[in-house]
Amino acid sequence: MVAASLSSVHGDHFRSLAIPVIDLSCHRALVSELIVRACEEFGFFRVISHGVPHDVVSQMEAAASEFFSLPVAEKQRAGPPNPLGYGSKAIGRNGDFGEVEYLLLHTNPSSISQQAGMISRKSPTDFSCVVNEYVETMQKLACKILELLAEGLGLGDCGVFSRLIRERENDSLLRLNHYPPCHNKEDMMSDRIGFGEHSDPQIITLLRSNDVGGLQILSPSSLDGAVWVPVPPDPNTFHIMVGDLLQAMTNGRLVSVRHRAMVDSYSSRLSMAYFGAPPLHEWISPLPEMITPQMPRCYKSFTWAEYKKAMYSLRLGHNRLDLFRAD
Numbered sequence: 001m002v003a004a005s006l007s008s009v010h011g012d013h014f015r016s017l018a019i020p021v022i023d024l025s026c027h028r029a030l031v032s033e034l035i036v037r038a039c040e041e042f043g044f045f046r047v048i049s050h051g052v053p054h055d056v057v058s059q060m061e062a063a064a065s066e067f068f069s070l071p072v073a074e075k076q077r078a079g080p081p082n083p084l085g086y087g088s089k090a091i092g093r094n095g096d097f098g099e100v101e102y103l104l105l106h107t108n109p110s111s112i113s114q115q116a117g118m119i120s121r122k123s124p125t126d127f128s129c130v131v132n133e134y135v136e137t138m139q140k141l142a143c144k145i146l147e148l149l150a151e152g153l154g155l156g157d158c159g160v161f162s163r164l165i166r167e168r169e170n171d172s173l174l175r176l177n178h179y180p181p182c183h184n185k186e187d188m189m190s191d192r193i194g195f196g197e198h199s200d201p202q203i204i205t206l207l208r209s210n211d212v213g214g215l216q217i218l219s220p221s222s223l224d225g226a227v228w229v230p231v232p233p234d235p236n237t238f239h240i241m242v243g244d245l246l247q248a249m250t251n252g253r254l255v256s257v258r259h260r261a262m263v264d265s266y267s268s269r270l271s272m273a274y275f276g277a278p279p280l281h282e283w284i285s286p287l288p289e290m291i292t293p294q295m296p297r298c299y300k301s302f303t304w305a306e307y308k309k310a311m312y313s314l315r316l317g318h319n320r321l322d323l324f325r326a327d
């Protein structure tokens, strides 16, 4: 594990912290142990030597920037996001806003080709191909990480997490975000929120961004309130985040990381997030191996559809998993 040292943000408290960087080409037992440790401590880590071909990423990035550089009226053909499609500033259904424009896509190939018609007038087929390839690659990487995680946790069935996002009916999403830079001086002097504080509801998130910073994670170990830790950008790594469902399945042993994105004063930030989710009808429960006398059951069983219903009825920053606590 390589430790990346971090420094200051103005405004909130901050703490210098070493975020885990895990080399996936290292010895399997070591990698799985490091993944577990990172997910327990931060719910967040970065991976290097991940095996994702450069072309797959650069083609996806090029397609995203081409879309965001279209005239507004063209982009709006792919919106509004209900919940999929193009959105600008408004996030979700309950009054959240950020300095961001985005495209939300379902990862199912037929949904991608349907949306592609609205997204790219010029070459919808090319757009679909690029997205499908990126999504397939992300799904593979997510499964690999989830299997290593299950091994590290000593679970009898190492496919217990990965199987959920591999199912044909999985509800995984791809989100393309564009954070334009600030233009006026006043804005440059203050911190501007691109995407407000939240945790991701799904099982796992694989986030890749260009070389512009902005991502911050909330240090879960902080005893003294909010401690935001800026994550230095690195276009060659993937940021991996534990989602709410993984926290529930591990009975709270792994933590879903709270994070946010700030806007850079000078440069455009482009990020691409793959959210690995189970099918809608899938039941989510704490795994029996994760329930012990020292760690009694923390969460009720619920379906992903029930969880989604709750998440869309709440604000972005709501701690929605609390609604599913066992009595």
Ligand code: GA4
Binding pocket: 083, 091, 092, 093, 094, 096, 104, 173, 175, 198, 199, 200, 201, 202, 275, 311, 312, 314, 315, 316
């Ligand atoms: C956060 C993670 C993903 O970006 C997302 C977001 C979704 C949306 O933008 O429509 C939500 C948010 C996210 C959680 C609470 C609800 C739903 C906005 C919002 C206020 C696509 C997702 O799955 O949940």
